[in-house]
Amino acid sequence: MSPDDSRDGPAGVAEGPGSVLAHLDRPAGERARIAVVADPHVATRAEGTSKLFERTLEHFEAAIADIGARDVDAVLSPGDLTKDGEPWNYEAVDEALADLDAPFFAVPGNHDVPKERDEHETPELDRFTERYTPDDPLSRGPDGLSFRTRVGGLDVFGLNSAGTAERLFDSHEGHVEANQREWLADELETAETPVVLVHHNLPAITGQLDAHREAVEPEFADIPAMADPEPFVETLADGDVELVLAGHYHIPAAGVSEGVREVTVPTTCSFPQSYLLLDVTPEGTTVRLVPVADDTGLESAHARRVGDSPTARGLTSVAAARLARFPLVDER
Template sequence: MRTATDHDVGPVFARLSRPRPEAPTRLFVVSDPHLSSTESGTWKVYHRTESRLRAAVDTADDLGVDAVILLGDLTCDGREAEYALADEVLADLSAPLVAVPGNHDVPKRWDDYVAPTAAEFGERYGLGPYPFHARVGGLDLLCLDTASAGGRLTHTHEGELSAAALDWLRRTVTRVDTPVVVAHHTLFHPRDHVGPFPDGDFYQFRNARAVHEVLAERGGVLTLSGHLHLPTTTARGGVREVVAPATCSFPPSGLLIDSGPTGTTVRLVPLAGRQGMAEAYVRADAGNAHGQGVAAYADRGLLSDVPQADERVDAVGADVPEALRWR
């Protein structure tokens, strides 16, 4: 079986000082499959979505993870046929699944079909109604619904955390040992992560500032997000956000997270070969504003500049450089 130190798993994306659970814990993070059996093309490479999700399932099993974390947008548009296919693919998964919904998974006013609610999504793929706390190994996963805000976001793809969920987060994050927040929408704006980004095609997390204030007061919190379709990380005020790539679009990949007493290592795990990566890049570059933003991010060399963060303290106890600390 492969291990996180083997070169064939993928490059180190980030080395983090926290979380530091006493019990070694391994997660495989999957985001934005946008699964469809009927759609084709676009920058989301719909005709590859099933094979990419199957590759993610196989990879998770090969890596012997404690859980698979799904960060939302499991489906193309929340149709029952897409969920039926997702059920078929995920049935081959050996590890426990912990999932949150994305904006494409929940009902919208313009739908001519009945998509499942976030609560129904949680019953199907999560561990109960949102928000919920899941203890996996030595990590405390705080799983949030930012896609529907309790059913309020039927008219937009923007994200929000309901007032009740925010209050739950405020109470819960202070009483757990190793908090890891799991959500679809990103806490920080793309500009905080990668610089220029096409705002016109980015759907905001409306009350991200209020959520950040809660997490910053606790300090030492890792958040896992999707939605952007690109791997990136940044930190501010004692809160580190790691954004997972999409399985469907460039670069089709997942994240392997290994946490233990000395810190956390995040690796980027490709889910396609050279030709699949090339196809995904070409389609992103020729796609809509969001796809072009992802391709431009790669063109600036930011995908090859890894690790993107290194917070380790060396063997003699010297502190890491100021620029690499959690700010």
């Protein structure tokens, strides 16, 4: 891939690599470029499945290397950095990030936090806070993992929906606790351009998968989703959050829940092996999907994923359908 570092395009739209996923009216304002990397599931001692465990580190390293040439102001991740929170996989993530010349901020995914079936000792979540959240956040949520920081003209909020050693350790579902929602509501009162980073998805995106199950793939499994999402969505709507960035489902997608815009970030681990690049300008935000594999890699990942299980096949179908009709949103 040959980097194109230009930020200034025609009509004020920043140029960049990849395909346009969305042209959004908001966020708008001070120019900023942000990369978003989701669900790398880095695994250095596993192989197989549609996640291509044996290539997860290679894909993550490719994403970080490419991002390093894009002149970004920050890199965000909605989590699932590791296969299942293994210490050796966290070490591999840290090594891949060592040469990144930009801040890296993440919230945990359901695979990053302790689970009762784990056969290893997952690192304390203080380590996650120390390594992957701002050193000096403008504010930190009550669980220690949620945060508020500033990137360009954006107020970026990271929310932990994945749990801790005390909650959701027996489930891969998500939930944003009441005390986190209260913290977020208070912080949103002073935010000018709020963007929220969270692992689990809002109802509009989950509804797209439900629709696929009903119309196309009856054996498509119920993927663990955000439980009781309505109070969280209400907090986002009341605070006029301009954009939510989530991962979890491994697909590129866009949706609106009670007036709140979500863009779902595809995984780097399996098809379509990509990250998102957001260019914020005074006219709005352009979201681009940037692949981290060549044609053969993408084709191989597609073949592996459609042959894995009805759920993997269904997610691949949804991803392919979304890719075929880019841009998914054009508000300009």
